[in-house]
Amino acid sequence: MSKIKNAFTNGKAFIAFITCGDPDLETTKEAVIAAVNGGADLIELGIPFSDPTAEGPVIQGANLRALSGGVTTDKIFDFVVDLRKSVSVPMVFMTYANVVFSYGSEEFIKRCNEIGMDGLILPDLPFEEKEEFEEVCNKYDVDLVSLIAPTSEKRISMIAKEAKGFIYVVSSLGVTGTRSSITTDLDSIVKLIRESSDVPCAIGFGISTPEQASKYSKIADGVIVGSAIIKLLEKHGKDAPKYVEEYVHSMKAAM
Amino acid sequence: MSNSRGRFGVHGGQYIPETLMNAVIELEEAYNHYKDDPEFNRELTELLNEYAGRPSRLYYAEKMTKDLGGAKIYLKREDLNHTGAHKINNVLGQALLAKKMGKTRLIAETGAGQHGVATATAAALMGMECVVFMGEEDTKRQALNVYKMRLLGAEVIPVTTGTATLKDAVSEAMREWTSRIDDTHYCLGSVMGPHPFPTIVRDFQAVISKEIKEQMLEKEGRLPDTVIACVGGGSNAIGTFYNFIEDESVQLIGCEAAGRGIDTFETAATINTGRLGIFHGMKSYFCQDKYGQIAPVYSISAGLDYPGIGPEHAYLHDIHRAEYVAITDDEAVNAFEYLSRTEGIIPAIESSHALAHAMKIAPTMDKDKIIVVTISGRGDKDCAAIARYRGEIIEE
Known part of the structure; x- marks a missing residue:
């Protein structure tokens, strides 16, 4: 049983996404600690990719800033070793299939296990393609997180049945980024998931305000926030951590 | 890789966000239905011969x-x-297929602009809306084609991310498709991308x-x-x-x-x-x-x-x-x-x-x-x- 489950034992889970190396790894470390102090139950660490096709402009910008700052997969692995000395909440990597594949899937996932990463999210890896990665993830006890989208419809039960760690429920069509309103019938989607799985569900894409956090944490077991946190890093740079802590606190308090 | 579709040896597959999976499945089903349909093939042959000049x-x-x-x-x-250019062969096939699927809008990426012009042309002919993504660098290198696409009634969106060339135009077209699927067909211009595109484009070329x-x-x-x-x-x-x-x-x-x-x-x-x-x-x-x-x-x-x-x-x-x-x-x-x-x-x-x-x-x-x-x-x-x-x- 992976540690990810622990993230859902402290009321509804607040999941914070932070891109490693934006603007540098020292700031990422401070921002992660700040998010945890603010009440984050699970941390998604983004490994930047040159062409993040599932991201909106905000997270694309974070990827670019991080890469131009010289961050690499190996530097991020070393960084996590250091980060784990201060952070005990579950953590997962969020990156693109090529970053893992090109490193050598086995080597990458084995390393995740060694440094204390609990899961892996690959937004360009649908159910049909997961097997080659999942076999290795299972071997090293790293949860390969499944995503379910507003368009999944008849695929929901097939995906939910094999889900591990938590289920990432994509709130809206399109790419990541804050949204003023979400029109998807998330209630029905979560109910369908519940028929096939008791793995916790967290809703992400477009959530930024305490009102949204309150609303969607009633539907699911947690919410995922990325772009709103990245915007703080973009705006405040090295000074961002204290704003991140404040922000996460306001979100968690609303849930 | 037991569930994976559209493989050429180890290559191919469908490495796309879950949001697009039903769209490519729907496309594959429609293509499998129409590719052997005599009426579809008659219409396509007529377009290729009488309109494109084959x-x-x-x-x-x-x-x-x-x-x-x-x-x-x-x-x-x-x-x-x-x-x-050869691009019209594929575009007429995909536009006709999209129309049969009930789609009213075509989106496309373009590099040199030839695929964009071909898509804008087919959209004009078939009365469909058209949006073309083109790297900003390429819009400068190929200004004439940008004008042609606009003349044909398409909207051209210059892409400024990354290297502002073809790869970024593809990324942006994919992002657009994830946000609007119901009425939109992504008219991919080459034998690439997720299955079934490499097969569909190959068959039309x-x-x-x-x-x-x-x-x-x-x-x-x-x-x-x-x-x-x-x-x-x-x-x-x-x-x-x-x-x-x-x-x-x-x-x-x-x-x-x-x-x-x-x-x-x-x-x-x-x-x-x-x-x-x-x-x-x-x-x-x-x-x-x-x-x-x-x-x-x-x-x-x-x-x-x-x-x-x-x-x-x-x-x-x-x-x-x-x-x-x-x-x-x-x-x-x-x-x-x-x-x-x-x-x-x-x-x-x-x-x-x-x-x-x-x-x-x-x-x-x-x-x-x-x-x-x-x-x-x-x-x-x-x-x-x-x-x-x-x-x-x-x-x-």
């Missing part, structure tokens, strides 16, 4: 042949198609080799010895190769863009410099660094300036059925000028990569050998850029 000519380049002094050279004149075969049998009573085409994503090349894959006597050669050379970073030669990866929905070869970051590739040709190659080409390379060579900017520009002077045909700078290789190998081959070079498009769009390459500024 079959395209297989022209014996006698002066070029005599000048090079070796193998006999034929040119497959895809440049004579309506809109000036296979008309090129079907015609070459028939025309060659009629003119020479036999198959060619070598067929050559340029390769970016690889749609005109797979179209040129496809009906010859089983004919083992026919040598298949794809010409990649070496840019300033495959020993430099300013190259787009995927097979020659890339390695296996996963990007833009497919497993194939990609130009990338050791951590899997996609390389900022370069070529003088906006249409070949792409860091990947279609999965079927990757497979043909793996099994040694096709050979992929790299042609530099310089060699392509020389070929561009050579064909213009020698045969009075101005080829696209993309197609000039294929010509450049024919110019290298024809003199080494016997006079009874036959080479077919696919001229994938016409070169009007490239004149200003080539003039600039030669240090001459022309005002249009």
Whole structure:
């Protein structure tokens, strides 16, 4: 049983996404600690990719800033070793299939296990393609997180049945980024998931305000926030951590 | 990989966000339904013949042949198609399919602008809305095509992310498709992306080799010895190769863009410099660094300036059925000028990569050998850029 489950034992889970190396790894470390102090139950660490096709402009910008700052997969692995000395909440990597594949899937996932990463999210890896990665993830006890989208419809039960760690429920069509309103019938989607799985569900894409956090944490077991946190890093740079802590606190308090 | 669909050896597959999965499944089902439907095929053939001007000519380049002094050279004149390139073959097929599926809006990526112009054309003809994503760098290199697309009623969105070229246009078109699926078909322009695109685009482009075969049998009573085409994503090349894959006597050669050379970073030669990866929905070869970051590739040709190659080409390379060579900017520009002077045909700078290789190998081959070079498009769009390459500024 992976540690990810622990993230859902402290009321509804607040999941914070932070891109490693934006603007540098020292700031990422401070921002992660700040998010945890603010009440984050699970941390998604983004490994930047040159062409993040599932991201909106905000997270694309974070990827670019991080890469131009010289961050690499190996530097991020070393960084996590250091980060784990201060952070005990579950953590997962969020990156693109090529970053893992090109490193050598086995080597990458084995390393995740060694440094204390609990899961892996690959937004360009649908159910049909997961097997080659999942076999290795299972071997090293790293949860390969499944995503379910507003368009999944008849695929929901097939995906939910094999889900591990938590289920990432994509709130809206399109790419990541804050949204003023979400029109998807998330209630029905979560109910369908519940028929096939008791793995916790967290809703992400477009959530930024305490009102949204309150609303969607009633539907699911947690919410995922990325772009709103990245915007703080973009705006405040090295000074961002204290704003991140404040922000996460306001979100968690609303849930 | 038991659930994976659309594989060519290890290549291909469907590496896309869950949000798009039902869209590609729906597309595959529709395609499987219509590809053998007589009415669909009748309509498509009529569009290809009456509207696009097929079959395209297989022209014996006698002066070029005599000048090079070796193998006999034929040119497959895809440049004579309506809109000036092979791209229309695929676009008419996909637009007709999209229409049958009830879609009312086409989106597309474009590099040189030929696929964008073809998509805008088909959208105008079929009364569909059209949005084309084009790297901002390419909108500058190919300003005339941007104007044509707008003239045809399409919206052109300059893409400023990444290297602002073809790969970024593909990424942006994919992002757009995830946000609007119901009424929108992504009219992908090459044999790349997630299944079923590599198969659909190949089937619609296979008309090129079907015609070459028939025309060659009629003119020479036999198959060619070598067929050559340029390769970016690889749609005109797979179209040129496809009906010859089983004919083992026919040598298949794809010409990649070496840019300033495959020993430099300013190259787009995927097979020659890339390695296996996963990007833009497919497993194939990609130009990338050791951590899997996609390389900022370069070529003088906006249409070949792409860091990947279609999965079927990757497979043909793996099994040694096709050979992929790299042609530099310089060699392509020389070929561009050579064909213009020698045969009075101005080829696209993309197609000039294929010509450049024919110019290298024809003199080494016997006079009874036959080479077919696919001229994938016409070169009007490239004149200003080539003039600039030669240090001459022309005002249009």
